[in-house]
Amino acid sequence: MDFLQNLAHGVVVAVSPINVLLCFAGCMLGTLIGVLPGIGPIATIAILLPMTFGLDPTAALIMLAGIYYGAQYGGSTASILLNIPGESSAVVTALDGHEMARQGRAGAALGISAIGSFVAGSIATVVIAALASPLASLALVFGPAEYFALMLTGLAFAVLLARGSVFKAIIMILIGVLLSTVGPDLTTGQLRLTFGAVWLADGIEIALLGMGLFGIAEVFRSLEHGEARQVKQTQIGNLLPSREEMRASVKPILRGTLLGSILGILPGNGAVLAPYASYTLEKKLARQPGRFGRGAIEGVAGPESANNAGAQTSFIPLLTLGIPPNAVMALMVGAMTIHGIVPGPQIMTKMPDLFWGLIASMWMGNLMLLVINLPLVGLWVKLLNVPYRLMFVGIIIFCCIGVYSINSEPADILIMAALAVFGYALSKFNFEPAPLTLGFVLGRMMEENLRQALMISRGSFLTFVERPIAAFFIVLAIVMLVVGILPSIRRGRDEVFVD
Amino acid sequence: MSLLNRDAQGSRPAIRSPQNFVAGAFLIFAAAFVVFMLSGLPQGTLRAMGPAMVPRWTAIGIGLGGAVLVVLSFLKEGEALERWQLRGPIFVLASLILFAVTIRSVGFLVAAPLSMFTAGFGSREVRPVELAIFTVAMTVFCAVVFRFVLNQPLPLLILPAFSIQF
């Protein structure tokens, strides 16, 4: 058990008073900034990055990792309380989390999210410590053909994600895919569907989609109903999940952790799938799938754990291969660069202090999150007592600042406004925006990987059959689709199309 | 006579699910528009795809979905159109547009209160004095937090006439 020794060494590095303090400060600041609606983890890390400049590299990375966890958790808080997801994983949390909040169970939703994240984080830390290097080389087996097949499976999940009509969900996925093609074509550099507008020339940011389609559209819906639609105020003694809720969450948390840990290892940003996959899985396994989307605690516990486990294991490709799997990890590379560290295979061998210290600090960060956030739950829930007539004004200004801080581009605010109108219209026609988000997130990656795979195979579609992993996922996707659509067909043709 | 509503005699209208009919018609229109906008781009072949391949066929799929909804709207009973409350969206949209227009030209200290004050009227329960105070407090809070504590590139006040750029 070599890794236990290493992990012990890491713990020694991580628990030095200064590192504990920095980890705490990082989690705290990350939560506080990340909870502001409209400010996602990327913006939070970019905003707080300069604070780490003066520190030594290990301490700086420990603090940054803390900021990252804090920001993620803060983002979940915002999406549970106000339905403003700043990134694609928070979209899933909001599905049932915000429903819970509206039923006066905000405390339970926030609590289970913190607890689930902690459990997932703790397990994922051990996974990283034990298996980082073998897993990393395994992940390299995934080429464009495998990623395409994986993403296809992900889209099949999206069909099951829908609460209502499967047919409408498929249309929503297609619209998401279509929106993701706006901007330059990766393979030729040609612009598509930008209407000659400079501010569309780089496509649509996922944060805009989250804030427009969900956040501001939710504001529209709430204003329509006046104070009546406001989130119910939580009774005080009800801040934490009840024993029953805890019991219902145990298995979702463990399953979510497993899914997230596996998907997070893939260098091609497989982690985006984790919360969606977990949600679908829980909905399929549930005895009454109808509760999902109406405040089912499993729908918060599973995806939040999957997300946190994935966030954790996505450090594996970064630390062992030097490949950042997503934008947040790219920012971590930038931070390492500033501290003179070149991410790559040599980190583990040449800088054991940093490597194992960082891994041990991951566990510490998750503990901090729990310590910081369980008491904060009460505070967040109290914030809901601000009258909605003022609260929504605050939401709007934070969304404006959040969007503007991404790219200093005022036109992005207009795109968000347009998406908000679209999101409002969707609810008027009984369409759900969640499958659209997944279609958007996966659409671009799917198209790119498909075309890359075909270039590499010189145009032969056999590549998807000859490569066993790709073939496996394509079969899985077909099975998922059948599982998703068949029950509705059996229920009678009407119900496929009407709710 | 009316397509969308039952007439006085209570006879069944031609369109039995107005919601699906309007949604489907919109999807067909939007898909056609996208296909038209893509007309200048090469599609390539299935083996060597061009830039238009994926968006065009996705749009065609959406259009077909819309067509199915339209057909169904004549066959199956469905929900009526929901009413749109315009007060909230109009004030909020106006506020977003105001922010977008003024943030780079006049700066945050003008853009933020302007847009927040406008947005506030989107609620029927608006109380102007309370809103004004909230607006000022939030402006100062955000300016201090984002510009000074977090050092974000947020233009605070730009008044070219007085050579002020802050």
Next chain:
Amino acid sequence: MNAFRRPVAAALSAVAIVLSCTGVVRAQASSYPQDRVTMTVAFAAGGFVDSFARIIAQELSTKWGKPVTVENKAGAGGNTAASIIASAAPDGLNLLVTSTAIAINETLYKQRDYSLDQLVPISISVSSPETIATHPSNPGDLKDYLAWAKDREITFATAGVGSGSHIAAEYFLRKLAKTPATHVPFRGGALSVQAALGNQVDMVASSFGVIPQVTEGKLKGLAVASETRVSAMPDVPTYTEKGFPFVAESWVAVLAPAKTPADIVGKINTDINEILARKDVQEKLLGMGYQLHKRDVAEVSVYLKDEVNKWGEMVRTIGVSVE
């Protein structure tokens, strides 16, 4: 209402303070900078250009005693940021940090809404040569590799269409080595390196991104496009050594609006050079495989002109263009 009285007072006094701080800005080198300096980075946060900007911004702000903020303004391959700075106030408070893209885009893009004449280069001090590398299971010597590649139309991965790596590699393969190859663009350099690590593609073209992989033996470096070998990977030969006289380097440039006073441009150039001469800063940059160049303003300007011509020639040869 009572609860609101205190916020009102606080709000009013804060507004007063904010207004009284606002001053008239005049540009002069002796007292430069009198106010916050904004470095607009032409790419998203996290890339090398961004990291370099942040290192420099941090050091300059200590040196000048005024805040230097980094603002990311990615878009249109770097053109969005360039056009913003091209039309910004020439007071030295608005700087552009960009890459080789500023030279490449002169030829690559059919249209841009700025002209390079609207900008004055201040500093081009770090560079990294374009490198090609392959999976260790393939031939590792450039000559052997090309012989092996001749009869199998190899695939090569890059950070994207029109990136320096794409242009340099395609120019080398097509014009110099006369080897047919299929270009597989990826979204960013990291993913292209990943494809080569898993032997999904036959070759990867990148600059500093492959260095850690090559030093660790995960990839074999075939050639670097610099005049001398790179100290971080001394075993990798230059193209010239292998009989192909070919130099192509990616670099980071700091520019300002063209009308910025010459003494301010000079001062920023001197200050950046001073920072880059420091041992701790040098160690960071060299460790990443970057090469450092001390150039004064006149040299920078000549270098940029040469680079525009050189990359322009390559872009025209391989016949790639972007709207």
